[in-house]
Amino acid sequence: MEPTTSPLIHIIRHGQALHNVDRSYPYRDPPLTDAGHEATQQIKIPAVPDLIVISPMTRTIQTAMNAFPSIASAPNETKVQIWPDLREAHDAICNKGISRAEISTKFPDLNFSECPEEWDHPPHTIEGATMRAETVRRRLKELSKEYNNIVLITHRGFIAFLVKGDRYDVCESRSYQFGIDDEAEVDALRFGVNRDTMLRQDFGPTVLVPYRHTPSSDTTLN
Numbered sequence: 001m002e003p004t005t006s007p008l009i010h011i012i013r014h015g016q017a018l019h020n021v022d023r024s025y026p027y028r029d030p031p032l033t034d035a036g037h038e039a040t041q042q043i044k045i046p047a048v049p050d051l052i053v054i055s056p057m058t059r060t061i062q063t064a065m066n067a068f069p070s071i072a073s074a075p076n077e078t079k080v081q082i083w084p085d086l087r088e089a090h091d092a093i094c095n096k097g098i099s100r101a102e103i104s105t106k107f108p109d110l111n112f113s114e115c116p117e118e119w120d121h122p123p124h125t126i127e128g129a130t131m132r133a134e135t136v137r138r139r140l141k142e143l144s145k146e147y148n149n150i151v152l153i154t155h156r157g158f159i160a161f162l163v164k165g166d167r168y169d170v171c172e173s174r175s176y177q178f179g180i181d182d183e184a185e186v187d188a189l190r191f192g193v194n195r196d197t198m199l200r201q202d203f204g205p206t207v208l209v210p211y212r213h214t215p216s217s218d219t220t221l222n
Contacts, residue, residue: 160196
């Protein structure tokens with residue numbers, strides 16, 4: 001596959017899950033609500049993805065399957081990867097996943113080999129989430145040499161560490177490009193307020209900047 005001159009990263013927040021309507025939800029890994037299932041079927045992005053990268057949680061995987069139903073069928077031409085680094089940036093019980101064996105049983109067509117056998121990630125820290133976001137951006141930048149349109153399905157809190165901008169609503173999607181070397185040194189692009197912590201943050205050195213597309217150039221998918 002020949003890369004475009006400007007590969008895009010399309011970031012999507014998962015649909016409404018049980019913990020979004022029941023703030024005291026006491027269990028691990030909540031699924032989407034009925035409304036969440038319905039809304040995620042309407043997600044559109046301005047390009048056809050050639051790689052979909054998903055947080056290893058039921059709500060993000062269900063979002064992916066609803067928005068891009070072809071990934072659940074064979075043969076599937078769109079590559080799918082599960083990245084534990086896309087997990088949420090909070091330690092609430094609803095943000096803790098289940099074991100690799102359990103999630104593999106729920107979604108047997110996906111590859112969870114990058115996930116630990118048990119959900120034993122270290123406790124959340126701002127420093128850790130900031131470093132994890134840069135790790136994700138670097139990995140995406142490397143993959144963008146091969147893939148033209150990469151979809152990322154993750155969580156509101158982690159998105160706040162990954163890119164600048166207002167908080168994401170459920171099912172919301174936005175598209176980004178990697179800043180060129182000169183842009184990565186511009187403070188106005190690289191530094192901003194983390195909308196989760198409300199603290200000033202460096203969103204680089206690998207920086208994602210919003211992609212401004214025109215409606216006439218859209219090719220939607222689901």
